[in-house]
Amino acid sequence: MRKVRVMYEKKGRAVYISHLDIMRTFQRVLTRAGIAVKHTEGFNPHPYISIALPLSLGYTGECEFLDMVILDDMSNEEIVSRMNETMPEGIEVIRAYENARPVREIAYSQFEIRMEYDDGVPLGVIKKLNDLFAREEVIIMKKSKRGESETNIAPMIHELSATERDGDIIINAVLAAGNTSLNPEYIVRAIDKYLPDCTPDFSEFTRKNVFDEKIHEFR
Amino acid sequence: MDRKKKRILASVQKPARYTGGEYNAVIKNKEEVDLRFAFCFPDIYEIGMSHMGLRILYGVMNEKADIWCERCFAPWPDMEDELRKNNMKLYALESGDALCDFDIVGFTLQYEMCYTAVLNMLDLGGITVRADERGEDEPLVVAGGPCAYNPEPLCDFVDIFNIGEGEEQMIELCDLYKRCKAEGKSKKEFLALAAKIPGTYVPSLYDIRYNDDGTVASITAKDGAPDVVVKRIIEDFDSVYVPKKVIVPTTEIVHDRVSLEVFRGCIRGCRFCQAGYAYRPVRAKHAKTLIEHGKEMCLETGYEEISLASLSTSDYKELPELADGLLDWCEPRNISLQLPSLRADNFSVELMQRIQKVRSGGLTFAPEAGSARLRDAINKNLTEEEIMNACKIAFENGRSTVKLYFMIGLPTETDEDIKGIAELSQKILYLWKTHATNKKRGVKITVSAACFVPKPQTPFQWEAQNTREEFKRKAQLLREAITAKAITYNWHEPDVSFLEAVFARGDRKIGKVIETAWKKGMKLDGWDEHFDLDTWLSAFEECGVDPAFYANRERSADEIMPWDHISTGVTKRFLRCECEKAYRSEASPNCREKCLGCGASKLLCGGECDA
Ligand code: SF4
Numbered sequence: 094m095r096k097v098r099v100m101y102e103k104k105g106r107a108v109y110i111s112h113l114d115i116m117r118t119f120q121r122v123l124t125r126a127g128i129a130v131k132h133t134e135g136f137n138p139h140p141y142i143s144i145a146l147p148l149s150l151g152y153t154g155e156c157e158f159l160d161m162v163i164l165d166d167m168s169n170e171e172i173v174s175r176m177n178e179t180m181p182e183g184i185e186v187i188r189a190y191e192n193a194r195p196v197r198e199i200a201y202s203q204f205e206i207r208m209e210y211d212d213g214v215p216l217g218v219i220k221k222l223n224d225l226f227a228r229e230e231v232i233i234m235k236k237s238k239r240g241e242s243e244t245n246i247a248p249m250i251h252e253l254s255a256t257e258r259d260g261d262i263i264i265n266a267v268l269a270a271g272n273t274s275l276n277p278e279y280i281v282r283a284i285d286k287y288l289p290d291c292t293p294d295f296s297e298f299t300r301k302n303v304f305d306e307k308i309h310e311f312r
Numbered sequence: 313m314d315r316k317k318k319r320i321l322a323s324v325q326k327p328a329r330y331t332g333g334e335y336n337a338v339i340k341n342k343e344e345v346d347l348r349f350a351f352c353f354p355d356i357y358e359i360g361m362s363h364m365g366l367r368i369l370y371g372v373m374n375e376k377a378d379i380w381c382e383r384c385f386a387p388w389p390d391m392e393d394e395l396r397k398n399n400m401k402l403y404a405l406e407s408g409d410a411l412c413d414f415d416i417v418g419f420t421l422q423y424e425m426c427y428t429a430v431l432n433m434l435d436l437g438g439i440t441v442r443a444d445e446r447g448e449d450e451p452l453v454v455a456g457g458p459c460a461y462n463p464e465p466l467c468d469f470v471d472i473f474n475i476g477e478g479e480e481q482m483i484e485l486c487d488l489y490k491r492c493k494a495e496g497k498s499k500k501e502f503l504a505l506a507a508k509i510p511g512t513y514v515p516s517l518y519d520i521r522y523n524d525d526g527t528v529a530s531i532t533a534k535d536g537a538p539d540v541v542v543k544r545i546i547e548d549f550d551s552v553y554v555p556k557k558v559i560v561p562t563t564e565i566v567h568d569r570v571s572l573e574v575f576r577g578c579i580r581g582c583r584f585c586q587a588g589y590a591y592r593p594v595r596a597k598h599a600k601t602l603i604e605h606g607k608e609m610c611l612e613t614g615y616e617e618i619s620l621a622s623l624s625t626s627d628y629k630e631l632p633e634l635a636d637g638l639l640d641w642c643e644p645r646n647i648s649l650q651l652p653s654l655r656a657d658n659f660s661v662e663l664m665q666r667i668q669k670v671r672s673g674g675l676t677f678a679p680e681a682g683s684a685r686l687r688d689a690i691n692k693n694l695t696e697e698e699i700m701n702a703c704k705i706a707f708e709n710g711r712s713t714v715k716l717y718f719m720i721g722l723p724t725e726t727d728e729d730i731k732g733i734a735e736l737s738q739k740i741l742y743l744w745k746t747h748a749t750n751k752k753r754g755v756k757i758t759v760s761a762a763c764f765v766p767k768p769q770t771p772f773q774w775e776a777q778n779t780r781e782e783f784k785r786k787a788q789l790l791r792e793a794i795t796a797k798a799i800t801y802n803w804h805e806p807d808v809s810f811l812e813a814v815f816a817r818g819d820r821k822i823g824k825v826i827e828t829a830w831k832k833g834m835k836l837d838g839w840d841e842h843f844d845l846d847t848w849l850s851a852f853e854e855c856g857v858d859p860a861f862y863a864n865r866e867r868s869a870d871e872i873m874p875w876d877h878i879s880t881g882v883t884k885r886f887l888r889c890e891c892e893k894a895y896r897s898e899a900s901p902n903c904r905e906k907c908l909g910c911g912a913s914k915l916l917c918g919g920e921c922d923a
Contacts, residue, residue, distance in 0.1 A: 121335075179614070180335070
């Protein structure tokens with residue numbers, strides 16, 4: 094019996110699998126792969142697995158973590174290859190390892206926001222975006238456990254930069270994760286509020302990486 | 313995935329319904345196959361993916377290297393709006409290609425209320441809805457499933473109906489299609505050849521004449537089509553190919569589990585039940601075969617639950633062997649076993665207790681009628697004693713929820729029979745009071761009463777359905793007769809059942825009504841929130857068709873039925889004989905006690921049922 098962390102990607106058609114469904118999907122992947130994992134006790138036992146940070150529906154994830162306790166003696170390489178053999182399209186295990194860091198040490202997530210403009214990229218949008226998010230105060234309505242309230246999201250943005258790529262605007266942002274976290278959708282909402290003429294017609298989100306307090310890669 | 317589709321998926325609910333990419337979904341190279349088939353289920357993903365027929369035919373067709381079978385489901389209105397707004401066509405999940413790009417588009421018709429969804433899916437898929445207006449280069453539209461036992465209401469829209477079990481016939485039809493395509497034959501030539509494949513009904517090859525009173529005067533086959541299309545069956549059911557690599561959806565569906573089809577047909581002969589007659593003769597798989605299939609399917613899918621599927625699982629001769637074999641394998645793996653459609657009469661206490669260890673559930677019975685007299689008339693051989701006995705055992709074992717299913721409006725029914733429903737439930741409540749081991753938890757008895765719909769190809773095909781007013785009066789009567797608080801009465805509105813009765817026994821004149829109602833916005837009639845009787849009634853009026861003629865009219869014994877040229881193997885004479893027995897409140901023995909010679913065994917070359 095040992096603890097194993099599995100790092101995986103979720104992309105393509107799989108981005109439409111919800112968080113709840115991804116749990117069920119992994120249960121079945123493990124069964125198919127013949128990887129015995131520890132089950133919960135009780136009347137209706139189910140595999141004891143957990144996912145570090147839930148990913149919103151529709152988001153691509155390049156750095157996702159699944160934690161479990163495996164019962165059999167099996168090498169990390171074998172776990173990876175067995176799981177990948179029975180995975181639905183779009184999910185791929187990159188590696189499996191022991192001695193993973195505790196999830197509570199996650200402090201930031203790095204997101205890429207790809208913004209589409211149907212009538213072409215607005216003039217000067219890159220500078221406007223970079224200026225907006227360099228401010229001390231960016232206030233929007235934000236949901237928290239205590240309901241919606243006016244919140245300054247600037248302190249939750251560790252780093253943000255905009256560039257242009259293939260006719261889209263790409264924002265690269267390192268945002269607070271963990272206890273107080275900032276969903277990248279709020280970045281788009283802030284654009285809508287402060288720079289309405291720069292509001293994209295569609296945005297796509299990718300979680301690229303996860304960091305600890307010191308902006309070291311969390312694994 | 314293209315940008316347009318990404319945007320659409322971001323704005324609809326439950327996008328996983330529309331993405332495909334599930335484990336075990338079959339991806340082929342479209343350049344390397346000769347025939348592309350779109351299996352369409354005219355309801356949403358969660359319902360369609362639970363359907364056994366889809367799982368079987370998808371597997372059977374994709375076994376062939378030169379056929380690629382894909383799936384398509386009815387979109388929820390939010391998705392439909394997005395598709396229409398963005399000028400996108402309804403597409404199959406595997407390739408993402410529009411329905412109009414396929415060679416054959418095949419619908420399974422599981423219930424009458426899906427008919428408008430068929431039209432809507434064709435239209436959304438870029439296919440001309442009416443068969444006679446469809447071009448040579450448009451896909452061939454085929455349909456099968458239980459509703460095809462009276463295909464007439466859909467004849468305006470469908471080129472070919474598959475009557476009966478499709479495993480072999482579908483492949484024969486596909487082979488013919490490939491040959492005709494290679495030889496450059498016209499659709500008309502192809503259809504004439506297709507009509508020669510047993511179990512294939514080509515509606516355009518039949519002339520229907522009507523009498524002045526609206527009844528059918530004659531049905532005439534032309535161009536060499538058979539006078540009567542006899543349904544296809546799989547003779548050797550034990551060795552028929554069963555797909556093990558079942559698609560595992562990534563979003564929850566209605567029956568999210570391994571489903572083992574134990575046997576086809578039914579020995580009971582309940583007179584209201586179309587499946588009981590249409591799926592004859594009885595053919596079973598061996599327990600050994602099923603256990604192997606069950607294991608393999610669990611390993612291939614990762615499912616944590618197996619369910620046995622059949623019309624009446626307790627009638628399976630090798631049930632003890634099967635249950636033991638599966639449970640021995642399942643229990644150590646935390647896989648649970650579900651045994652729906654168990655009868656109360658041969659209820660096995662041991663089995664129930666063993667299953668309970670893995671999973672607990674309530675108790676469900678379908679006495680269908682409230683009195684012994686009416687149960688005899690509908691040939692539901694379930695005695696009050698059997699129900700009481702099963703409930704007693706259940707209560708003594710600490711169970712405390714009972715669900716009872718009834719029908720109202722059955723032939724020969726009186727008000728006394730309705731009150732009998734209340735009496736029976738009250739007796740069960742009393743039984744709980746005297747036998748429950750744990751009264752603290754309380755008891756919950758649910759009584760559901762559906763409105764009876766007379767179905768074609770059954771002994772009640774001649775019967776008039778109660779009017780909606782009669783149904784409402786009877787429901788009120790029942791509501792007043794149920795006094796205990798522990799008994800909940802679920803009543804179903806008769807509106808949907810009324811329409812079902814029209815479609816179930818409709819003729820070709822109904823096609824126009826379906827098309828009109830669809831144009832008025834009807835598309836998901838199986839969903840309460842999208843069903844609107846008034847719209848339907850106005851469609852009937854516009855078309856000059858009286859729905860009561862189909863629903864509420866008793867047919868004379870010698871009337872030509874619109875489906876008389878479609879045979880399930882069971883003879884009309886036999887059905888009539890059973891109908892008359894019903895009038896005398898006389899039950900029939902089940903097929904295991906005594907074969908009554910219904911005719912279905914003639915479909916087998918050995919000529920004997922495995923009842
Ligand atoms: S042939 Fe006899 S045993 Fe077979 S289904 Fe008909 S009545 Fe039953």
